[in-house]
Amino acid sequence: MKSAFKVLQEQIQYFYLVxxxxxxxxxxxxxxxxxxxxxxxxxxxxxxxxxxFVFGFGIRERQPVGDIPYLQWMFAGILAxxxxxxxxxxxxxxxxxxxxxxxxxxxxxxxxPSYVIFAxxxxxxxxxxxGTIFLQFIGYPISIYYLQLxxxxxxxxxxxxxxxxxxxxxxxxxxxxxxLLQSVMRMLLYLSPILWPPTLLPENWxxxxxxxxxxxxxEGYRYSLLGEGWYFLENPIYTLYFCGIVLITFLIGAYLHxxxxxxxxxxx
Amino acid sequence: xxxxxxxxxxSKRYKLxxxxxxxxxxxxxxxxxxxxxxxxxxxxxxxxEEGSIVGLVGINGSGKSxxxxxxxxxxxxxxxxxxxxGNISLIAVNxxxxxxxxxxxxxxLKLLMLGFSKTEINAMEEEIIxxxxxxxxxxxxxxxxxxxxxxxxGFSISVRVNxxxxxxxxALSVGDKAFAEKxxxxxxxxxxxxxxxxxxxxxxxxxxxxxxxxxxLEFGVVKEYGPASEVxxxxxxxxxxxxxxxxxxxxxxxxxxLDRQSKIAAKP
Numbered sequence: 001m002k003s004a005f006k007v008l009q010e011q012i013q014y015f016y017l018v019x020x021x022x023x024x025x026x027x028x029x030x031x032x033x034x035x036x037x038x039x040x041x042x043x044x045x046x047x048x049x050x051x052x053f054v055f056g057f058g059i060r061e062r063q064p065v066g067d068i069p070y071l072q073w074m075f076a077g078i079l080a081x082x083x084x085x086x087x088x089x090x091x092x093x094x095x096x097x098x099x100x101x102x103x104x105x106x107x108x109x110x111x112x113p114s115y116v117i118f119a120x121x122x123x124x125x126x127x128x129x130x131g132t133i134f135l136q137f138i139g140y141p142i143s144i145y146y147l148q149l150x151x152x153x154x155x156x157x158x159x160x161x162x163x164x165x166x167x168x169x170x171x172x173x174x175x176x177x178x179x180l181l182q183s184v185m186r187m188l189l190y191l192s193p194i195l196w197p198p199t200l201l202p203e204n205w206x207x208x209x210x211x212x213x214x215x216x217x218x219e220g221y222r223y224s225l226l227g228e229g230w231y232f233l234e235n236p237i238y239t240l241y242f243c244g245i246v247l248i249t250f251l252i253g254a255y256l257h258x259x260x261x262x263x264x265x266x267x268x
Numbered sequence: 269x270x271x272x273x274x275x276x277x278x279s280k281r282y283k284l285x286x287x288x289x290x291x292x293x294x295x296x297x298x299x300x301x302x303x304x305x306x307x308x309x310x311x312x313x314x315x316x317e318e319g320s321i322v323g324l325v326g327i328n329g330s331g332k333s334x335x336x337x338x339x340x341x342x343x344x345x346x347x348x349x350x351x352x353x354g355n356i357s358l359i360a361v362n363x364x365x366x367x368x369x370x371x372x373x374x375x376x377l378k379l380l381m382l383g384f385s386k387t388e389i390n391a392m393e394e395e396i397i398x399x400x401x402x403x404x405x406x407x408x409x410x411x412x413x414x415x416x417x418x419x420x421x422g423f424s425i426s427v428r429v430n431x432x433x434x435x436x437x438x439a440l441s442v443g444d445k446a447f448a449e450k451x452x453x454x455x456x457x458x459x460x461x462x463x464x465x466x467x468x469x470x471x472x473x474x475x476x477x478x479x480x481x482x483x484x485l486e487f488g489v490v491k492e493y494g495p496a497s498e499v500x501x502x503x504x505x506x507x508x509x510x511x512x513x514x515x516x517x518x519x520x521x522x523x524x525x526l527d528r529q530s531k532i533a534a535k536p
Contacts, residue, residue, distance in 0.1 A: 017380070017381075020380055021377070024366070024373060024377045024380075027369060028366055028368040028369050028373075031368045031369065031409060032368055032409075100364045101364035101365070101377075101381075102364070102381055106341060107381065173295065174292065174295070262344045263344065265342065265343050265344075266282075266343065266344070
């Protein structure tokens with residue numbers, strides 16, 4: 001509990017550091033290839049096209065999901081997913097790849113995963129903006145339901161930070177965690193409602209799919225972008241479940257992080 | 269004169285594992301010891317008065333750099349404590365720089381992490397660039413730099429930060445003669461300002477010119493600590509003796525020390 005307050009206090013006190021460090025992280029990411037940041041758009045665009053082709057045209061034979069055409073349905077969900085995978089993977093790597101640079105024990109280390117996640121957040125916002133423009137032209141204009149989007153964005157940021165507090169600590173101690181996580185994320189792509197609707201599964205399987213907190217976020221994004229309704233109000237228990245998961249993850253993450261932070265440098 | 273740095277019973281223990289499974293077991297099973305303990309530093313204590321310049325000498329593997337890093341607060345000590353008044357800056361050859369960013373961006377990043385504000389950084393930047401003599405390379409990515417350029421950059425940043433206590437770890441032996449001269453002048457300037465400095469170097473002539481006190485480390489323990497001329501002459505005698513030892517004797521000497529370094533592990 002004490003460690004949770006400590007981490008929280010660091011986040012607030014050093015928020016300017018998070019903001020500014022994330023800019024350098026962005027620059028570092030973009031340097032080295034000619035198109036730089038443009039890849040943050042090109043890459044997702046290529047992936048969306050190929051998924052649309054394989055799943056939309058091929059496997060689903062142009063069947064809509066409910067009354068939403070497949071492309072629009074998949075598009076709204078996958079926008080969140082790009083940020084999720086990048087955030088989890090880069091956040092997990094953050095401590096052991098950055099600590100050499102930042103090393104000084106009195107540096108507020110909990111800032112490391114958060115600035116790395118933040119660096120991924122800017123391209124996400126740009127992608128989201130471009131995505132909403134795209135949706136205007138394919139039949140899903142901006143609606144009142146967009147108002148709930150910030151809730152899911154904040155929820156996602158909170159969950160990513162809490163999760164990477166755990167994974168970045170574990171990955172620094174045992175490097176294999178990074179590899180394991182890579183496989184888990186690939187699995188989750190297919191186990192979250194992104195490429196196919198889990199409603200195709202038998203009724204009694206549904207609750208288990210929903211244990212995955214990313215399910216909540218992805219559906220939330222979809223409800224907002226496609227104007228399907230107020231997701232968090234229509235599923236109050238699920239909303240509570242998500243908040244509970246974030247809280248528990250954060251408490252565990254903060255505990256682990258504070259417990260091991262002074263020894264991080266010895267694990268390199 | 270008040271003490272500027274007090275080192276009290278500092279030990280640093282590392283673990284040597286024969287295979288990676290041992291390392292994992294050591295982490296997971298709390299009450300059992302796996303792997304072999306190794307003391308890089310053993311019960312090191314000494315005081316440094318404000319404004320004095322201390323040289324750390326010893327043959328390879330004697331723990332000079334470990335001690336320098338512990339005093340600088342980069343790595344934690346296993347036991348014991350280091351008290352210091354004033355902020356400490358460590359200048360090492362491999363100062364953490366981000367290879368993908370330019371020299372200028374690295375300066376900004378480093379200063380940012382040391383807690384300087386935007387205006388302060390802008391004010392310091394030009395001076396650092398000038399001191400580092402990087403000219404047009406300053407806007408090139410650091411990965412294109414030669415090792416001399418990198419250490420010049422690192423050195424210039426650490427010097428400009430104007431710390432109260434400076435630790436120089438072999439950093440003066442890089443770069444060409446002209447730059448070494450310039451750095452030495454800078455050190456002299458600091459000396460006149462009454463800053464406390466630590467010097468890690470293999471160059472005895474540099475030590476003679478510069479240091480007032482010498483701490484002689486041998487395989488992790490303090491062999492001698494006292495006025496420079498006295499300790500240095502003893503050290504030189506020892507070096508001569510050591511050089512003349514046969515291969516076998518050298519090996520035996522090292523083995524004795526190594527045994528001593530891991531023996532303490534037996535008693536808790």
